[in-house]
Amino acid sequence: MLGGLQRQLSHQRHLVASEVGFLKQYAAAISAQAWGSQLTWQPQQTWQCQQEIEKGWKACVLLVERNEVLMAVRGTYSGAQLPLTLWRWGVVDNSHWLSTPHGWLDFCPFAEVPRCQLPQ
Structure with a gap:
């Protein structure tokens, strides 16, 4: 009986650690988005990226149409295996x-996978 309880406890501990890891990664990505929103940009039809290496943040913009720009941001923390990417529509003015408004996306909006890949 104690062995089964120990297995359940270990499994629950793993689930909690995984959830905590995701929350740290999400917080890092939101921070990267806030940071990227304050930078100056000259969007083009190829990804333009800026990085804050110390914090593990990366923000990129892509001119999609005349005045429609997509921002993709990544935030990582030391324990993350893969970066979490957040997507948001916007414009660059001056x-x-x-x-x-309501420009959040849960995924890359492009059907072509290469357009969703950010430069290294």
Whole structure:
């Protein structure tokens, strides 16, 4: 009976650690988005990226149409295996990022996988 209880406890501990890891990664990505929103940008039809290496943040913008820009951000922390990418529609006005209301995306909006890959 104690062996079964120990296995359940170990499994629950693993689930909690996984959830905590995701929350840390999400917080890092949100921080990267806030940081990227304050940078100056000259969007082009290829990804333009800026990094904050110390914090593990990366923000990229891509001009999709005349005044429609997509921002992709990544935030990592020391225990993360893969980065979490957040996507958001917006515009760049006078080199400054402005988020579009309700512009959050849960995934890359492009059907072509190469367009979703950020430069290294």
